[in-house]
Amino acid sequence: MKTPEKPKKKRKNARPVDLDRFAEQGESMRVPPELFFNRDLSWLEFNQRVLAQAAQESTPVLERVRFCAIFASNLDELFMKRVGLLKRLIDEHSGATSHDGIGPMEQLQRIRERVLSLQGELDEIYHDGVLPTLRKVGIEILRVADLDDADRERLDTWFRWNVFPILTPLAVDPGHRFPFISNLSTSLGVLLGKPGTAEKHFARLKIPGVIRNLVPVADPAGAIESQSRFVFLDDIVASNLDDLFPGMEIREVLPFRVTRSVAVEIEDQEVADLLEHVEQELKMRRFADSVRLEVPKNPSGEIVEILRKGLHLDPEDVYETFTPLDYTDLFPLADLDRPDLRYEPWSPVTPKRIGEAKGDLFSEIKRGDILVHHPYESFKASVEKFIGAAARDPDVLAIKLTLYRTSPDAAFIPSLVRAVEAGKQVAVLVELRARFDEHRNVRFARQLEKAGVHVAYGVVGLKTHCKCALVVRREGDTLRSYAHVGTGNYHPNTAHLYTDLGLFTADSAITEDVVQLFNYLTGRSTQLVFDQLVVAPDKMRQEFCDLIDREIENAGKGLPARIIAKMNSLEDRAITMKLYDASRAGVDIRLFVRGFCCLKPGVEDASENIRVTSVVGRFLEHSRFFHFANGEAEPRDGVWLIGSADWMYRNLNRRVEACVPVRDERAREQLALLAEILERDRVNAWDLKPDGGYTRREATPEAEADSPESLGTFRTLLRLAQGESVVF
Numbered sequence: 001m002k003t004p005e006k007p008k009k010k011r012k013n014a015r016p017v018d019l020d021r022f023a024e025q026g027e028s029m030r031v032p033p034e035l036f037f038n039r040d041l042s043w044l045e046f047n048q049r050v051l052a053q054a055a056q057e058s059t060p061v062l063e064r065v066r067f068c069a070i071f072a073s074n075l076d077e078l079f080m081k082r083v084g085l086l087k088r089l090i091d092e093h094s095g096a097t098s099h100d101g102i103g104p105m106e107q108l109q110r111i112r113e114r115v116l117s118l119q120g121e122l123d124e125i126y127h128d129g130v131l132p133t134l135r136k137v138g139i140e141i142l143r144v145a146d147l148d149d150a151d152r153e154r155l156d157t158w159f160r161w162n163v164f165p166i167l168t169p170l171a172v173d174p175g176h177r178f179p180f181i182s183n184l185s186t187s188l189g190v191l192l193g194k195p196g197t198a199e200k201h202f203a204r205l206k207i208p209g210v211i212r213n214l215v216p217v218a219d220p221a222g223a224i225e226s227q228s229r230f231v232f233l234d235d236i237v238a239s240n241l242d243d244l245f246p247g248m249e250i251r252e253v254l255p256f257r258v259t260r261s262v263a264v265e266i267e268d269q270e271v272a273d274l275l276e277h278v279e280q281e282l283k284m285r286r287f288a289d290s291v292r293l294e295v296p297k298n299p300s301g302e303i304v305e306i307l308r309k310g311l312h313l314d315p316e317d318v319y320e321t322f323t324p325l326d327y328t329d330l331f332p333l334a335d336l337d338r339p340d341l342r343y344e345p346w347s348p349v350t351p352k353r354i355g356e357a358k359g360d361l362f363s364e365i366k367r368g369d370i371l372v373h374h375p376y377e378s379f380k381a382s383v384e385k386f387i388g389a390a391a392r393d394p395d396v397l398a399i400k401l402t403l404y405r406t407s408p409d410a411a412f413i414p415s416l417v418r419a420v421e422a423g424k425q426v427a428v429l430v431e432l433r434a435r436f437d438e439h440r441n442v443r444f445a446r447q448l449e450k451a452g453v454h455v456a457y458g459v460v461g462l463k464t465h466c467k468c469a470l471v472v473r474r475e476g477d478t479l480r481s482y483a484h485v486g487t488g489n490y491h492p493n494t495a496h497l498y499t500d501l502g503l504f505t506a507d508s509a510i511t512e513d514v515v516q517l518f519n520y521l522t523g524r525s526t527q528l529v530f531d532q533l534v535v536a537p538d539k540m541r542q543e544f545c546d547l548i549d550r551e552i553e554n555a556g557k558g559l560p561a562r563i564i565a566k567m568n569s570l571e572d573r574a575i576t577m578k579l580y581d582a583s584r585a586g587v588d589i590r591l592f593v594r595g596f597c598c599l600k601p602g603v604e605d606a607s608e609n610i611r612v613t614s615v616v617g618r619f620l621e622h623s624r625f626f627h628f629a630n631g632e633a634e635p636r637d638g639v640w641l642i643g644s645a646d647w648m649y650r651n652l653n654r655r656v657e658a659c660v661p662v663r664d665e666r667a668r669e670q671l672a673l674l675a676e677i678l679e680r681d682r683v684n685a686w687d688l689k690p691d692g693g694y695t696r697r698e699a700t701p702e703a704e705a706d707s708p709e710s711l712g713t714f715r716t717l718l719r720l721a722q723g724e725s726v727v728f
Contacts (some may be wrong), residue, residue: 033101042596066334072327084261178310348378371667379495466658481511562629617684683712
């Protein structure tokens with residue numbers, strides 16, 4: 001394990017953060033704008049790093065397709081959440097400014113400029129890079145106009161039997177109001193008229209979302225995985241408009257796509273029923289304001305004006321792009337049965353100690369904490385096994401679990417039901433307000449209740465984002481608790497796509513805290529005193545600031561002073577200011593922030609000792625860990641925590657979060673090794689510059705082929721999971 005570099009400079013003019021003032025002012029706390037990046041522009045820089053994966057020729061071509069779709073999906077989320085919020089602030093004449101001191105109107109202008117630039121990159125990557133590469137390997141995305149007669153006839157027949165009956169043309173005229181257009185839906189705007197007349201009429205035709213938009217040419221109704229030629233459904237519909245408007249002339253046709261805001265919230269401080277409250281909010285969201293209109297390049301100006309006025313959008317809300325309008329339609333293409341065109345398949349391994357437990361998982365956990373790292377290590381063979389073993393064990397009396405996002409087909413769901421049927425106490429905290437999963441979680445909560453599970457919906461006014469499971473077991477004359485605290489959702493599907501950490505422990509100091517945490521979530525409690533867990537919103541910010549202060553103090557004493565932290569996003573103003581204090585004091589600070597980062601590294605007299613890196617690649621980096629040297633020279637000997645929280649205001653103030661200390665020496669060594677691999681990565685790593693841009697690290701020619709520098713984070717960890725050697 002390499003010892004981190006010594007800090008560059010030490011300064012004595014630290015300006016301590018007034019946490020009492022921050023507690024009063026919250027997000028409105030005044031901070032020096034020159035020390036902060038804009039959150040949304042920083043997030044767009046993250047999406048550019050995603051797009052860079054699609055541009056890279058060394059990325060397998062179907063994975064390049066997937067990265068194009070991920071980029072577009074991310075952009076949809078930005079418009080739904082952040083642009084929708086900024087528009088609402090403008091409508092409310094809010095004087096709110098961002099971290100870097102600019103108002104909502106200027107933020108929207110800058111977002112539009114960057115989005116247009118990124119969209120241009122996406123279109124170029126897709127049309128000039130991805131499509132030609134697909135053609136070389138026998139996969140084509142075609143226009144209906146390019147097909148021969150036999151292919152056209154096959155598609156037309158399929159259209160008449162499978163699509164035509166469910167289409168609903170909607171005219172817009174004095175007798176027909178402008179239709180409601182649902183979020184993220186693709187439609188055709190049609191100008192038509194009677195033959196021999198100059199009069200034009202407008203109609204809207206929604207492309208049905210119940211049919212996949214990527215249609216195989218050879219077998220339109222067949223499985224997509226085995227096909228090689230495709231057309232988009234909206235193109236098929238557009239080529240058959242005569243059947244929908246018989247006797248009319250089709251004058252102009254314009255595909256378009258609408259994005260609506262999801263930044264609709266209602267006060268929930270005094271709600272009588274949280275489930276009904278969330279259902280009400282979902283109904284409100286469906287009819288939320290439009291925020292974006294997407295159309296092809298060089299669109300019909302007449303149709304655009306009809307749509308813009310009907311949707312109450314400004315000219316700046318119209319975005320022109322090359323086809324496809326909806327790049328997320330490409331996700332099925334990325335899943336084609338062509339393993340030669342994708343990343344090498346990966347089957348997560350069983351964690352070594354769990355595999356050695358030979359069925360007695362609880363005894364192995366009792367022997368010492370177990371740290372697991374997904375998807376390198378199996379979620380099924382660890383977390384699902386833990387819940388399944390608890391459900392089957394006659395000595396287990398209770399199982400408790402928090403669910404922020406999950407899949408209805410998760411293996412531990414029937415385990416929970418079996419546990420209820422066996423007479424065990426089963427309690428599940430379902431967070432109904434998990435963004436974009438509200439519908440699923442509402443249905444899921446009702447299903448669990450019908451099965452007899454005790455379902456709670458969390459603390460009013462706060463989202464429950466912590467990832468905890470608790471098993472209470474009778475052992476002799478006493479009760480012993482076992483806990484799992486993690487960084488990711490209990491979701492078996494995303495456990496194959498996201499990197500996350502989890503700690504299994506029977507340490508009573510920790511499990512007693514987990515018991516108290518569940519009592520807080522499912523019951524009522526105002527006295528939250530935890531011995532080991534670091535819990536938000538009550539104490540987490542203060543405890544992290546205290547840990548940073550200790551590093552500042554140690555730096556002043558000449559002791560090793562070091563902070564290493566990994567998270568998805570960094571935005572909290574108080575934590576950021578405290579990190580600046582630590583940098584001025586000479587603390588060496590190494591941050592791995594996958595997404596947006598509002599902290600500016602490398603600024604003189606503020607952050608000269610702070611480095612920020614983003615790692616983007618095969619898996620979505622989702623794990624969060626935090627390390628503080630605590631006077632120890634070797635990272636493995638310092639303080640380590642893992643948990644659910646990013647350093648963001650919402651996580652520290654508006655969510656129930658939990659971080660757990662990693663006290664087991666073997667587990668700390670695992671985390672120290674992970675930090676070293678991230679630090680040495682020269683394949684997937686991007687370094688944040690003081691101007692807000694990111695520089696991709698260049699390969700080190702002298703690095704050995706089997707080193708983290710040459711392999712990168714993901715391949716290094718895959719090798720280590722398989723027991724293969726890596727040169728350190």
